[in-house]
Amino acid sequence: MDQMPEDDYNERPLTACPVCSAEVDLSWAEVGERVVCTVCGAGMLVVSLEPPEVEAEEE
Numbered sequence: 001m002d003q004m005p006e007d008d009y010n011e012r013p014l015t016a017c018p019v020c021s022a023e024v025d026l027s028w029a030e031v032g033e034r035v036v037c038t039v040c041g042a043g044m045l046v047v048s049l050e051p052p053e054v055e056a057e058e059e
Ligand SMILES: [Zn+2]
Pocket: 017, 018, 019, 020, 021, 022, 037, 038, 039, 040, 041, 042
């Protein structure tokens, strides 16, 4: 097996989209910031980075 740089992935703050459960990368996000799911386009609010957690945005 080749060596995989999995550590980089594990250190990324990934969470799941509250709408479609797609992975949402919070690497560049800050608490209180609004992020948009790249899969379904739903807006969500970053409530925590450790652990990475988002809250569905009310529309
Ligand atoms: Zn989504």
